[in-house]
Amino acid sequence: MTQPPKVGLFVTCLVDAMRPQIGFATIKLLEQAGCRVEVPRAQTCCGQPAGNSGDKRGAAALAKQVIAAFEGYDYLVAPSGSCVGQIRSYPSLMDDASWRRRAEDLAGKSFEILGFLYDVMGWQPQGVRLDASATYHDSCSGLRELGVEGQPRALLDGVDGLEMRPLKGANVCCGFGGTFCVKYPEISTAIVSEKSANIVETGAELLLAGDLGCLMNMAGRLHREGAKTRCFHTAEVLAGMADGPAIGEEA
Amino acid sequence: MADAAFKTRAHDALADANLKTAIDRTTGTAETKRAAAVDAFPEFQAARARAAAIKDHVIANLDHYLIAFEQNATAAGAQVHWARDAAEAAAIVSRICSDAGAKIVTRAKSMLGEEIGLPHALDDAGIERVETDLAEHIIQLAHERPSHIIWPAMHRTREDVAALFFKDHHPPPDADDAASMVASARRVLREKFLAADVGISGANFLVADTGATCTVTNEGNAELSTTPPRVHIVTAGIEKIVPSTDHAMALLRVLVRSATGGEVTQYTTFHCGPRRAGDADGPEEMHIVLVDNGRARMVGDEFRQMLRCIRCGACMNHCVVYRQIGGHAYGGTYPGPMGAVLTPVLDGLAQSRDLPHACTMNGRCEEVCPVRIPLKTLLKAWRLRTWDEGLVEKPVRYGLGLWGFAACRPRLYRMGTRMALPVLRLFGRGWIRKLPLAGGWTATRDLPAPAARSFMDQYERQQKEARK
Secondary structure, three states: OOOOOEEEEOOOHHHHHHOHHHHHHHHHHHHHOOOEEEOOOOOOOOOHHHHHHOOHHHHHHHHHHHHHHHOOOOEEEEOOHHHHHHHHOHHHHOOOHHHHHHHHHHHHOEEEHHHHHHHHOOOOOOOOEEEEEEEEOOOHHHHHHHOOOHHHHHHHHOOEEEEEEOOOOOOOOOOOOOOHHHHOHHHHHHHHHHHHHHHHHHOOOEEEEOOHHHHHHHHHHHHHOOOOOEEEEHHHHHOOOOOOOOOOOOO | OOOHHHHHHHHHHHOOHHHHHHHHHHHHHHHHHHHHHHHOOOOHHHHHHHHHHHHHHHHHOHHHHHHHHHHHHHHOOOEEEEEOOHHHHHHHHHHHHHHOOOOEEEEOOOHHHHHOOHHHHHHHOOOEEEEOOHHHHHHHHHOOOOOOOOOOOOOOOHHHHHHHHHHHOOOOOOOOOHHHHHHHHHHHHHHHHHHOOEEEEOOOEEEOOOOEEEEEEOOOHHHHHHOOOOEEEEEEEHHHEEOOHHHHHHHHHHHHHHHOOOOOOOEEEEEOOOOOOOOOOOOOEEEEEEEOOOHHHHHOOOOHHHHHOOOOOHHHHOOOOHHHHOOHHHOOOOOHHHHHHHHHHHHOOHHHOOOOOOOOOOOHHHHHOOOOOOHHHHHHHHHHHHHHOOOOOHHHHHHHHHHHHHHOOHHHHHHHHHHHHHHHHOOOOOEEOOOOOOHHHHOOOOEEOOOOOOHHHHHHHHHHHHHO
């Protein structure tokens, strides 16, 4: 028998501070899929805020930290398409040839959790039950940079009792955009308000997505509008951990 | 970052419910029709790749094809003029008009014409300028600039247009339905088409091996603007060149589907030189003004791929920001994602520093771009320049610097998190409704309160327990 793959979990700074349960759900799923999981201590942020603001040096410094912490693993897996998208872009931040090679090596083995479970590990949920109706939003980075589209839907299909409802404009940005949402709050609000109207229109009890930033944006707007929709990361549902408080609900 | 002017324009646009109605009607229809056209054309992805390759080839050999075009256009009897920048281009056109003793000039819609400030230049020269594209006619009556590169009057609802026509058409339209209004515009414009001394058009393609210019329209106004007058002037950016008519056709296949969802435009006309002996009609003189205005420089820098753009408008039709604020808020000639890349080239980065940042980087624009321009990458390249040139606001700069300092020191970062989380939780358990310094978020959204203990803290504790 071959050795189980050794996966380094990239927690992401948002999950670390805002919703640790997503990190634990990711570990649980990876272990169910037959991986050995470790959480390197020398990790913080993938560098998106700097990278997206034009601070190449700042982004490169964080990139090197991530590369050094994760290059020894078979895979880097994170519960976020946008962080993995950033990690896959590390080679473009490196001016030095040897760092560029190391960046390319890591980029080639970095995956978003749902794509990883389905495409790489061939995992399917077994005996997971959630009696609820839900709708799914495609987070843009996962969708367009990593091709995460069919995988989460196929995995959610395997959850007993879960009724999935189509979301109008599921592939349209929610208006989060990282620092965009606080630099241009009015535009961001207009965008997320259209999204929340579409979500409410589905009548689904739950909103699921694969990126905590987008989820916080949509959940925050839905709650401000008085909507009852409860928001979870897809990994929480698949790990059978969506029976507790949703995003923003008091523990 | 906040360029006050951009934020103010965006704020005003967001407050205009009528504008939002107009944007939704037009872009919504465009999105649906494009999707249907792409579905009905199985070779679309291959056609896109070919279109991008054609443009890349031309950009790499621009000098060669421009010289060939000039030779062949001249041989066909046209006069070719070269303009380094907008002012020079507008001056050349004005001079040709005054040499021709022009009193009335008809114009077929051209964004390049807007880019070089032609409407103003003609007005300043005291020439009666008649915009003949229906939407351009509307914004001429409203004294506005185009808000979209395909539908210049897309910010105006049908109801707005009726009001304009009833005020400015003499006699006014028979009724306020679309057919009556179009008939009225046709009456008004028809007189001008026949009375014009000079007709000015743009070009969708400049065909190198024949010297022809090509216009595509759905109203036939380009043909009526370029055939009856004595003089036809074409203004075109130098990137519009294609090697041959076949290449123009290959680009048309993706251009029209991406722009309107049609398979082909109603009118696709190749203009090759002025009227020849024995021709039934056509202008006595044909002038072609080739405009650089920053393009040659782009060939050599990181914005080179932007020269692929064939001006279809799909990127803005699919842009969440454009669909909220419309075209005028961008403040340049070209709006939306392609405008956010081009405006800093044309107007300078300091003038337009917000544009590359006012984007969520969702990537839908490049997904639909018919020539596969990596718009996100190009917008990021502008962001790098705003950072390097000190155009990023100091609080953002310092904030990111501080964050970066801590994030590069995991132990310090962890300590910071441990202290910050309980403080944040003082503002609310569950949901935070108001948070100092985070008004951008909490003005319109609740913020989920953070965890009591970070993932890393919880995980490390678990690991310790397990080892016991």
